[in-house]
Amino acid sequence: MATEERKQQYIDDMVAKRGYVLDYHKVLTKNDFDFMRAANDLIEVAYLNERVLDRKTKELIFVATLTAMRASKNHIESHVRVALEAGATAEEVLQAIEIVLPEAGVVAFQAGLEAWQTVVGAEGIEPTSKTSGES
Secondary structure: OOOHHHHHHHHHHHHHHHOOOOHHHHHHHHHOHHHHHHHHHHHHHHHHOOOOOOHHHHHHHHHHHHHHOOOOHHHHHHHHHHHHHOOOOHHHHHHHHHOHHHHHOHHHHHHHHHHHHHHHOOOOOOOOOOOOOOO
């Protein structure tokens, strides 16, 4: 059985490697350490280890995939941030989100766009005329 110190070191190492941790990482590390380690081993091979795809490319794929899957806004935001840190431009991340629209639809696209907007601080432009439902 892992000690609390070992669990703390493990979650801290995850932050160092990924640049983030999600709530489920925290809960599983504390409550089912063996499962978390096994799940993380797969993630390390597929996601963290650089093989043919570099980290930037993987992050752009993650952003698009999470958007299509309608992941939580903060989950998408975490990968937008890491994509930017890995060298992606705001425009590249936006285009990764935009590619989702034809296949996954507007609802999924909007969630990804809102996450991107929050991270990069993008603003919209308001119409000067009233829209339906406004008085």
